[in-house]
Amino acid sequence: MEKLILDMKRLFILILLLMFSLANAAIIDKERVSIDLKDDGAADFEINIEYPEEVENSDYFIRAQVSNVIVKGGSGRILDCKIEEMDIGTSIICRNIEEKSVTYKFTAYNLIQLGKKMNIFSHQFSITDVKNFLEIMVKIPIGTALVEEERLEFSGLKPFYPENGIEGSDGRRIFIRWLFEKPKLGENINIIIVYEKIVSLDNNIIFYALFIISFATIIAFIFFWRYRNKAKSILPILTESEREVMKIILSSKNVIDQRKIVKETGFSKSKVSRILKNLEERGIIKREKVGRSTKVKFIFGEKKSEEIG
Structure with missing residues (x-):
């Protein structure tokens, strides 16, 4: 009996809101809603409302508790709006604004059911104003994806609802977008998204x-x-000639073809061979035949038995 009384009370408040909106609100040309879902269960809302002409008043109602409310006019100025919390949600009431467009920003709570494996976002949009166009876009958190429909087969759920939503991605996050042309006054649009973590x-x-x-x-x-x-x-x-040879060896990641040393120093083959022989005898470098070429490696401080790779 108590539940029935509570439901009747909520219905009565919604009817009053609808009647109040019809009496005071102007026709909305375009309304775009962007919802950014967070890992902690909160959701950041941004609602941009465009009117055919300048309006004196603008209101927004959401069936949730909110915080961090900021309202801006199309001119860029922050509007001084009244926030009224009710049992069934929150009303943001802006008066004497003289603006053609209004943007509402706030954080809403308790719209996401966080589970061990799956999370469910659900929210009901009540059409209390005459709108020519309504766009709703919901972004799910980074590192999450929509649950595959096969896994929801026996739950009665879909990855997202209404099913005419358009799934997309901005390269980092998945989003679902719905477009509504002239939604019916008094209609309720229920948005549901089922998603899960893929990176943990x-x-x-x-x-x-x-x-x-x-x-x-x-x-x-x-x-x-x-x-x-x-x-x-x-x-x-080292002598000046030996230093010149060593600089070439050290700049070539330790291993170099003897012919390249001849080419880069400009020394004769016999001179380079003589310098390398002296360096090898002093344990500074090692020479090794690899096919038809001779490889030279810096080995100072290493075991002489190490082979050239």
Whole structure:
């Protein structure tokens, strides 16, 4: 009995809102609603309403509790509007605005049913104003996707409803958009979306991944630092010709063809061969025949038995 009384009370309030809207509201040319669903169950709304001509008053009603309300006119100025909270929702009432378009922004709550595997967004839009065009677009959170219809077969649900919605993506997020031409006054449009997470990284996995990357970076830095210091430590003890050859070897990632050294230094083959022989005898480089060419590698501080890869 109490539930019946509560339902009758809500119906009575809706009828009063409808009558009030008809008496005070102008015809709406275009209304565009954008809803940004959040991981925590909140939803950010942005409603842009365009009128055929300047209006003195503009109202918006939503069947939810809201916060962070900002209302702007088409001129860009922030409008001073009254917010009235009721049992069945919230009314935003703007008076003496003299604007041709109005944008409402706010955060709404308790419109998303968060589950362990699936989340369900549902909201009812009550048509209390005469509208020529209504667009509703809902973006689901990053890292989520619509649940496949086969998995909802026995639930009576669809991935989204009404089914004439258009699914799309902006490259990062999936959205569903509905277009309504001249929706009927007094009609209720029920929007439902069923979605789920597709990317869920455990904090421990992220921590270990960052640790491995950091460790590898440190090791690489130490290796590079030791290699650079080894290379610098031998250059002062070399002759000018030997230093020129060594600079070419060091700039070629340690392994280089002997013919390239001849080409880049401009030295004769015999001179390069003599320099490399001296460097090899001092344990600074190693030469190895690979087919018809001779490969030269910097090995100072390494075991002489290491093969050239």
